[in-house]
Amino acid sequence: MATANRALFMLFGGTGDLALRKLYPALFELYKKGSIDNHFALLGLARRPHTDEEFQKMVLDSISSEADNQEQAEEFASHFYFRSHDVTNVEHYRALSKLADELDKKYELDGNRIFYVSMAPRFFGIVAKNLKDEHVLSDNGGFNRLVIEKPFGRDYDSAEKLNNELTTAFKEDQIFRIDHYLGKEMVQSIPVIRFGNPIIDAVWNHNYIDNIQITLSEKLGVEDRAGYYDTAGALRDMVQNHTMQIMTLLAMDKPASFVDTDVRAAKIKTLENMNFYDTEGVKENFVRGQYGAGSGSAAYRDEPDVPHDSNNDTFVAGKVTYKLPRWEGTPFYVRTGKKLAAKATRVDVVFKKDINNIFAKAYLPDTLKTNVLSILIDPRGGITLRVNVKDSKQGFHTETIDLDYLQNDARASEVPQPYERLFHDILNGDHTNFASWPEVAAAWKYVDPIQKYWDETQPNFPNYEPGSMGPKASDELLARDGHSWYFPEEK
Numbered sequence: 001m002a003t004a005n006r007a008l009f010m011l012f013g014g015t016g017d018l019a020l021r022k023l024y025p026a027l028f029e030l031y032k033k034g035s036i037d038n039h040f041a042l043l044g045l046a047r048r049p050h051t052d053e054e055f056q057k058m059v060l061d062s063i064s065s066e067a068d069n070q071e072q073a074e075e076f077a078s079h080f081y082f083r084s085h086d087v088t089n090v091e092h093y094r095a096l097s098k099l100a101d102e103l104d105k106k107y108e109l110d111g112n113r114i115f116y117v118s119m120a121p122r123f124f125g126i127v128a129k130n131l132k133d134e135h136v137l138s139d140n141g142g143f144n145r146l147v148i149e150k151p152f153g154r155d156y157d158s159a160e161k162l163n164n165e166l167t168t169a170f171k172e173d174q175i176f177r178i179d180h181y182l183g184k185e186m187v188q189s190i191p192v193i194r195f196g197n198p199i200i201d202a203v204w205n206h207n208y209i210d211n212i213q214i215t216l217s218e219k220l221g222v223e224d225r226a227g228y229y230d231t232a233g234a235l236r237d238m239v240q241n242h243t244m245q246i247m248t249l250l251a252m253d254k255p256a257s258f259v260d261t262d263v264r265a266a267k268i269k270t271l272e273n274m275n276f277y278d279t280e281g282v283k284e285n286f287v288r289g290q291y292g293a294g295s296g297s298a299a300y301r302d303e304p305d306v307p308h309d310s311n312n313d314t315f316v317a318g319k320v321t322y323k324l325p326r327w328e329g330t331p332f333y334v335r336t337g338k339k340l341a342a343k344a345t346r347v348d349v350v351f352k353k354d355i356n357n358i359f360a361k362a363y364l365p366d367t368l369k370t371n372v373l374s375i376l377i378d379p380r381g382g383i384t385l386r387v388n389v390k391d392s393k394q395g396f397h398t399e400t401i402d403l404d405y406l407q408n409d410a411r412a413s414e415v416p417q418p419y420e421r422l423f424h425d426i427l428n429g430d431h432t433n434f435a436s437w438p439e440v441a442a443a444w445k446y447v448d449p450i451q452k453y454w455d456e457t458q459p460n461f462p463n464y465e466p467g468s469m470g471p472k473a474s475d476e477l478l479a480r481d482g483h484s485w486y487f488p489e490e491k
């Protein structure tokens, strides 16, 4: 049985989509597992008024598919309180402090407070400042932790400004920047696959690895999020954060230990050692795309709330290289986009082929293929290793087989959702699965010149069909190096 943690959660944006769809179900899972028990309370905050009872009803509805015991669900929901609160109104914070003290006393929370800001990013800084200035932070020996949703800025300058605002009120070790991909089971498995297996650890370098491919592809389009997405685009929405975090876990040198400070140090070194591109580099190494219409599906420019002349990117592919000796000459290809052929988050590690192929000399055609280690993240976790074997026919020929591990239904249903894992880490004060400021800063410094060049040049959009794997330029990017995307695999 896990040790229960005590805390008061203050959720700014407590009636919002994220809170109701993801955060309350995640907390309920922790409650069912005993990671939080009767010593917790959650104060939901938003402008429109609701009674505690109405709010508890919203919470009950939001956890209905996780609840197999109504009594337990109601007991959980009874820990939820609501206050109408405008985050821009300083006076509203004064009442919060008193209420927090009362809840602290009622539930014996040891003064532990978690401030979760789940609202539009323009409010992140002001909430942090007001919490500090209006003395809502606990001062009786408990912890104060600030959780910030994405996006963390829209370029380096805005991210730095936001970070300065946050750090006038909270110290770096009190800030948890959410990247929900870091809460995914198979993303967290990457360091174990690499450093927990000597046979993999030993070959994880440019001597053996030809290239690494990272794909975050979605079947869905922009849906109803054009207001945000059309001002962001795939580069900001998916590359600066999720893709870079996955790539960093793949590229980092072995941390001194797996405690959060050591993991962060290894990640920071990796991010700061990417080869940052100038304009020529961007032109050569990054391509963008936007989906057009096709097979009954609307073009991006015809989606609700998208301007008809939008040049926003719904697809990005790029080639990333490092200054690290481990990766000399080994490119990392990344790709992400909407309205693609499949929902697939995966890593394909393509190994070098043995140049001294003794079989080719003796037995005619060279049918050996490269070894490929695939780490499957979504929709189903798994690992596949492509290896060469002798086929079963007369004579001596080779074929490839896949050594496959795919989570079965039972295992998949046990896997905690990302927000459940991340809440667990926040309660335990573990920063391993959260981005530190230097990581965020380096990622923005990498992405900014790409975005700048794209903002200054006219793309030829739309340039890919829904249901494809993006524009032709994405394939050409790899073809230039004599490579091709491994996924979807040719069978």
Ligand SMILES: NC(=O)C1=CN([C@@H]2O[C@H](COP(=O)(O)OP(=O)(O)OC[C@H]3O[C@@H](n4cnc5c(N)ncnc54)[C@H](OP(=O)(O)O)[C@@H]3O)[C@@H](O)[C@H]2O)C=CC1
Pocket (backbone or CB within 6 Å): 012, 013, 014, 015, 016, 017, 018, 019, 045, 046, 047, 048, 085, 086, 087, 088, 117, 118, 119, 120, 121, 149, 150, 151
């Ligand atoms: N929804 C999602 O799937 C995802 C969301 N995110 C991030 O999570 C955050 C929240 O997103 P989401 O839940 O979708 O947003 P919503 O628009 O659904 O919710 C916003 C919440 O903030 C409240 N709010 C708005 N203005 C104020 C104010 N001035 N003072 C107090 N409360 C206010 C709203 O209630 P009221 O209007 O009553 O004040 C509502 O509860 C964003 O940073 C987003 O980028 C990240 C990944 C996925």
Ligand SMILES: O=C1O[C@H](COP(=O)(O)O)[C@@H](O)[C@H](O)[C@H]1O
Pocket (backbone or CB within 6 Å): 218, 237, 238, 345, 378
């Ligand atoms: O952060 C985001 O992620 C989702 C994709 O997340 P996933 O867990 O379903 O892979 C993406 O659709 C969204 O645009 C982006 O903001």
